[in-house]
Structure formats: structure tokens, C-alpha cells
Amino acid sequence: MTKNLGTTLRGSLRWRIFLFFLALIGLIMAAVLGMVYRTTYGHTLAQIREQLQAGYGVLDNAMAARSGLQRQVTATIAGDYGLKDELVNARPDSAESLTVALDNYRRRGEAGIALATDPERRVLASTDSRLKPGMSFPRPELLQGEAPADALLILEGRLFHVTATPVFAPRPNLIGYLVMGFAIDDAEALRLARLTGSSLSLFGGTPAAPVRLAASEAEGPAQRLLALAPAGVSTQASRDGEYVVYRAELSAAGTAPIQLLMHRSLTDALSDYRALSLQLLAIVLFALGAAGIGAFLVASTVSRPIQAMVDYVRRIGSGDYAARPPEERRGEVGVLAKEFAAMQAGIAEREAAISHLAYHDPLTGLPNRNRFQLALAEALAARHDATRLAVLVMDLDRFKDINDTLGHLAGDELLQQAARRLEQCRREGDVLARLGGDEFALLVPQIGARDIIGIGLHYREAFAAPFALEGIELEVAATVGVAVCPEHGEQAGTLLQHAEVAMYVGKGKRLPYCIYNSKLDHHSLLRLSLMGELKAAIERGELALYVQPKLDIAAGQIAGLECLVRWVHPVHGFIPPDEFIPLAEQTGAVRHLTAWVLDEAMAWAARWRTAGHGLKCAVNLSAVDLMDRGLHDLVEAGLKRHGLPPEALVLEVTESAVMSDPDKAVALLGELKAAGLRLSIDDYGTGYSSMAQLKRLPVHELKIDKSFVLDVVNNPDDAIIVRSTIELGHNMALSVVAEGVESAEALRLLGSWGCDLAQGYHLSKPMPAKDFLAWLEHSPWPAKGRLQEVRRA
Amino acid sequence: MKRMMMGILAALSLAPVAHAKDLQVQIASAEGPLAEAVIWVEGKAGAPAAKTAVLDQIKKAFVPFILPVQVGTTVDFPNSDPINHHVYSFSPAKRFDMKLFKGQNQPHTLVFDQAGIVTVGCNIHDWMLGYVVVIDGPWFAQSDGKGEARLSVPDQGPWRFQVFHPRLGNAPLAVEPVLTGDSASIRLTQALKPDPRQRRVYD
Structure with a gap:
């Protein structure tokens, strides 16, 4: 490809210069030839015209001279x-x-005829039999x-x-x-023709019907030209070429004037120049050839240094920064070479910086994931069959919490400290890298079977001492995942992935380290892949909105429903929300999920309102959503788009979600409440929120976690908790919802305690949103909105 | 000139005296008096006397230019020039040619025995021109430089006057003079031709 490009460049430049000169010279030569031809033609024409005119003068003189002689x-x-x-x-x-005497005199005078008349002009004698004695002379x-x-x-018919x-x-x-x-x-005409230098013809008769009298040529275009030519000099085209013609009338005794026609072929005259033209053409061709060679040489001199530059630049392009610029010091190419040398140095410098950036983590200065993978691949390639190689991956426990609590700067500081400690622990030959986030990796190129645990523990030692961050002593542990080659894979990617899987498993089991085991893999891999697939799943419509109705216990009416999301994976089938929602929260995909659920829920709410049911739809928000400044706008825009009043939507947040950043959460919830939305505390009782914190929350509703409700009928402890929570809620002017109502007895009990709303299998399992109206149709409880409508009616 | 005068005198002296009278004739044209014109009156008078006259060649010219003679006159062509002449005439009244070559004693006289105008030329010198006016009778005269001539005429008329001069034409011209006593005046009304002697010779 590069080669072709170079060839094209070289060819095009040289050829362009070459062709330019060639074309220029060709053009000049053509112009010269054209002008020579034009001049020659014009000159020849003028010359012949002059010749004919002069010829006529000569003829006139000759005739006069002859006339004198004859006299x-x-x-x-x-x-x-x-x-x-x-x-x-x-x-x-x-x-x-x-x-006889006359004939004698005729011979003496070299005349054609001689005759004598008497004074009365009667012919006495004549040497010509046509003029008989006794007749009057015809031209008295x-x-x-x-x-x-x-x-x-x-x-x-004969001219005398x-x-x-x-x-x-x-x-x-x-x-x-x-x-x-x-x-x-004819002989006389020929003599005169030689004298005048042109063909000569004489015609009698009339111009319309000329009769040939004498001519210097036996055959010729004279008669045709006579019909065309006016008196004097003119140029006439005949079928056998171009002629210059001189026509004159000679007065004759007693008859119409005699037509004199002198002509010369212009074509023949020009043919004299043919040899000249051929010589000129030969000169032109020689000049073209010489100029062509010259142009080619000049073009080559121009293109050679450029070609050298091209080769030089191509070497730079392929990464050869040691390439020497061409030895051209003169002119533009010299300047260009100098500039390229400077650029070469600059590129080398920047490439070093870029390659450092590409292979190093700017925060800790450690090699990054790319560099690590490269080192791993190299180590794998260099590995002998007998040796084993270990990949260790570790991440800091609770790093996210630290980051969230102490801020990113503190998080970065922690990572730098951790990196320094690991670097101190690093043994000769091991490669340490930061893979991203709080994840570090180590490559141990050679390891004995029994050393594996020891190595894990060795590096874990880096975290034994607490870290000092912003004046706080912080205990930070790390989980280490280990994968060994060849047992756990022989590819760099596989080994790294397996080490990560081992680490996740270890973290889940709260182990200090975990060695990869293929049994660990399936679940972990699924989780990992699902994280990537969620966004696509939303786009592909693999998510479905489910609803679970809420009953207004006192009124005996369906007051609203909680919207839930279900994922039916095309390969893995039904995936419970407990599986993928925490994952989504970790990856940030939860925003897309929330947006989707909100939009779906509002669309359904709008549909049901159209059907006459003023039901309140509840949507769950995650901790991530509460940090999202765009949530408020998203909700407002959705309400507007679907034409819903704000009170149609209930937003449910968990205690723990609020507690991760209570100030931000409270501010956002306050905004939403002010906008007229209903807010609900979900899973109440599972967190550690204090009453003081609860009091700060701008919510309307409190949902008692189902773990307290499920066994409320049989478990007196749960009954006490539920009952007191209901009272607590009421005291704080909140309506109370009980989740996990699975029996009529529980519902009755809750009703007797004044619980406002009930939700659970006793009413219905979560169902697809599209089935809700059908369910409502057959349920013993009417919808709240319907009654209002009836009342209105 | 001397010889010409002698010739005229001879002619006058030989004219018959009886039955005749002299007329003083004046001839003139629009240009003025016409010299050398030969004037005669037709008519004979007895037997013609044997007469001689001379037409000389002097300086390549005939002298006199016009010589009037009576029929039967012998005219001599003496050739006073030192060069050869070849005189000739194709006039019907006298056709002849005569070589007047120096050193050869050839005859050089001719008898003009027929009336008419004889134009004489020289075959060697084309411009040479002379006239011999041969008149059948004695009644003729030639005008002098003043256009005057003394012409003897018969006593009894009527007289038929004839005039010859090359400026009047190649043939004699009949004229009617105005007669007053013994004088006659001839007034020529026609335009005169150029004098043939004065013209440039063509070749």
C-alpha cells in the first residue's frame, strides 16, 4: 500500500513535470509550424499574384516589342x-x-501569312488560301x-x-x-508562358462559349478557370487544386476581345515548400525529443530528493526514529528535510509520552491493564512446560463506601498508598499493575505449587496496617483472587478473567484470598456478562413491567399498585430483580433501568386513567437514582409527556438508599415532594435509620418490610413490631403500607390495627401490567378511581 | 536653282507668241500664296516642239520638286550627287526605273510621251519624291514664291484651268479663276495637305 503510494507520487510528479514541458514544447512547435505554414501560404500566394501581374506586364512588353519588330x-x-x-x-x-514574292517575303520575315492588296483594299495575292485574290480584305x-x-x-479559328x-x-x-x-x-503560347513564368491560354468566341485558340498546355484547367475568374488577379479553387489566375482581354480586330488567361497552381507552388516543411518537422521532432529528455532529466532531479524524502518519511511512519534525513541541504527539499528531522524528534518524544500514558496508570504510576496483559502474554510465551505462572487480582473491600463517604480525592489517595505498599512488597521479577478502579493485579512468572497461598498472603500483607486518610486511621482489607497457568488456562485473557472470578467469589465469601476453581465460574460469569447485557436488553425490549396491587384496607378498594421490573433473558430465561438490580446499581446501568420503568409505569398509568381508574403507581428508586441530579427533570418530563398529574406517581426509596448520602437524598426528595409527587419509604425496618433521620425525610408513606408481615399472624414479636410501626407512622402523619400480606387473617389483623394499605400474595402476585385490568375485573375489590367516577356520574 | 530658272525661262521663251496672250495668274490658299503649283489650260497648239527638261538629284532630293513638261519632252536625270540613285515611277503615265550609278555611263534621259502626273521616287532613298507633270499642250506655267505665274493662254476661251500640287492631291484639280483683264486669281478653298517633303520619313 505504502509502496504503491510512493510509486504513484514519484510517477505523478516526474511525469507531470515531464509532460508539462513536453506539452509546452509541442504547443510552441505546433504554433511555429502553423505560423510557418500560414506565412508560407500567404507569401506564396502574394508572390504568385505578383508574378502573374508582372507576367502580364512582361507579356504586354513582349507583345509590344514583337509588334514593333513586326512593323x-x-x-x-x-x-x-x-x-x-x-x-x-x-x-x-x-x-x-x-x-511567290509574298511567300518569299513571308519566309524572310518569319511570318505565318503574307498578303497584298491594292489601294482599294482588294486582295491581290495571299500566301493563305483562305484569303483569295479579288476578295476585299476582311479587316479594312x-x-x-x-x-x-x-x-x-x-x-x-487561328490566331494571328x-x-x-x-x-x-x-x-x-x-x-x-x-x-x-x-x-x-501553342508553340508561341509556350514561349510566352516561359517568358511570363505561368501557364498561358488564349480563347476566342464569347466568355460564355470560349474557343481555345492557343495554350501553353495541351490540357489543363484553363477553360474551367476562365469561367470562374474575374478580370485581373484572383485565386480560384478548381477540382484539381488552387490556382492563381490573371485574366485580361486583348482587343481583336473585328471580333469580340480575346480572353487571355494566365494561371499558376498554388498547390504546386506550395509543394516546393514541402521539403522545407519536412525539414522543419524533422527539426521539431528532434527538438521534441531533446526537450523530452531534458524535461525527463529535470523532472528526475526534482523528484529524486523528493523520493529520498518519501523513503525517509516512510521509515519514520513505520516507527524507525533512527532514520537519517536525506543529504539534501539546498532549497525547499533541504528545508523540508530539516523540518522532518525536527518533527521526527518531536514525534519520538510524544510517542514515548503516549506510550507511557498508554501503558501506565497516571494516578499511581503503575503499569495499566494493557501493559499488564502485554507482560502476561510475554511471560506466557516465555514459559517452559515445567514452570507455572500465577496471576493475582485484588481489590479493596468497601472502597466504594470510602470513596462515597470521604470523597474521590481520599479514594485516590488510598489507591496511591495501596499502590506504594504493593510496590514495596513486589518481589524481583513480579509485575504489578493497576487494572482500573480499586483493582490491582500481579504477575508472578514462576511459582511452585505450594507457594501459591504464600504469595497471596505475602501481597495481602500490604494491607495489614491501617491507612491514614485525612487524619483518619482506616482499616482497608483486600480480597485476592488467584489463577494459575497451566491449570486455570494458558491464555492471558482467560487467566486474568479467572483470577477476577476467584476474587469476586472470595469477596462474596469474605475470604482473604481465593484460588480459581472451574465450579466457581458459571454463576460469576453470568453475573459479569449480564452487567454488559442489561442496556441492550432494555433496547431489545427484554424487560417487562409487572404490577402488584395495593388495597386501601378501610375502604376495601384498590388504591394503587407497585411497579416492578422483570427480565426475561433469551438464553437464561427469567432473571429475578434481586439478581440484576444490585448489579445494575454497581455498573450505573440502573439509570437506564429507572428511566425505562418510570416511562413504562407512567404510560400504563395514563392508559388506566383513560379507562377511568385513578390509581397511584409506585416506582422504586435506587441509591444511585437519588444521587442523580437529572431525576427530577426526567420525572417532570414523563408526567408532561403522558399527561399525568404528579400525585398519580409514587416514588419508593429504601432506607439504605437514602442513608448512603442523606443530605443529597433529602434535598432531592424535598424537590420532588414540592413538585406534588408522593414519596414512600420502602423496606422499612431493615436498615439502621434513626428516628431523627426518619423525621427529616420528606415522605408521605412508610412501607413495613415484608419480613415483619409474613408471619404476623403467628409471631407475636412481629405483631408487636408491625403494630408499633403503624402507630409510629401515623404519629408522624404518614400513611402505612404493609407488604407481604398473604392471608385474609393477616389482612383483617392489619385492618384492625389501622394499617392504611396492604400488598401481598393475598391480593395478588405481581402480574404483567397488561393483565391488570382483567384481574381488577374479577377481583372482590373495586378500584378507587372507578367509585369516584361513579360518584361524579 | 539656276537650272530650274533656266528651264522656266526656256519654256517661256519657246511659247508661241501668235494667237496667244499672257495672263498674270495669282494662286493662293487659306494659308497664303501657293508656290510651285503647276497651272495649265487644256488645249493644243500645233505640233509639239521637241523639248528637253532636267530633273536633277541634288543632296538626295529631286530638283525641281515639281517639273511641268509638255508631252514628248525629254527629261534628263543627271544625278548631281556623289552617290548612286535608282529613280523609278509606277505612275501609269510613265513607268520606268533607271539606275543612276556613279562611274557607269548609263543613259539617263527619258521621253515623257503621255500626259499625266508621274510620281518619281528613288529606290535607294525612299524619302526622295518628285513630280513630273506631263501636260498635253503648251499652256502651262508654275507659280513662284509669291504664288504668281505668267501663263500663256490661247486668245480665245473658254479656258479650262487645271492645277496640280501634291498638297492639293495626287491628281490635277480643275479650278475656276477669277479673271480680271489679263489677270487670273485662283482662290483655293480646300485645306492643304501637309507638304510631303516636310514630313518626317517614316523609316
């Missing part, structure tokens, strides 16, 4: 006496001599003036650059005209 040639020939002679002598019907406008003129002329000049003999005596035609054919 000179023509004029020279026109000045030739031989021509003049032939011309003057020629007649349309007899021009053979002139024709060329044959004018005294100077040579030239024009483009289409003759039967013709130059016409008058022939004088001498000037101004006009004897005819000489016309020389220079063919502009």
Missing part, C-alpha cells in the same frame, strides 16, 4: 522595290508572281493611314498577330497594302 519587318518589306514592282504589276486574276480598318498598324486577328502597312511608291503615292500575319499558336 519594322513589314515596313522594310513594304519598302522593297521588288515588292512594289510586283504589286504594281499584279492584277487579281494574274498575281502568281506577286504570290487595319488598312488605313500611312503608318503600319497591327492587331490580333482570328482567321478561320497581323501587321498591315501601306505601300507607297514613293510616299505618298499609295500603291497598295502589305499584310504580314504572325501566328500565335
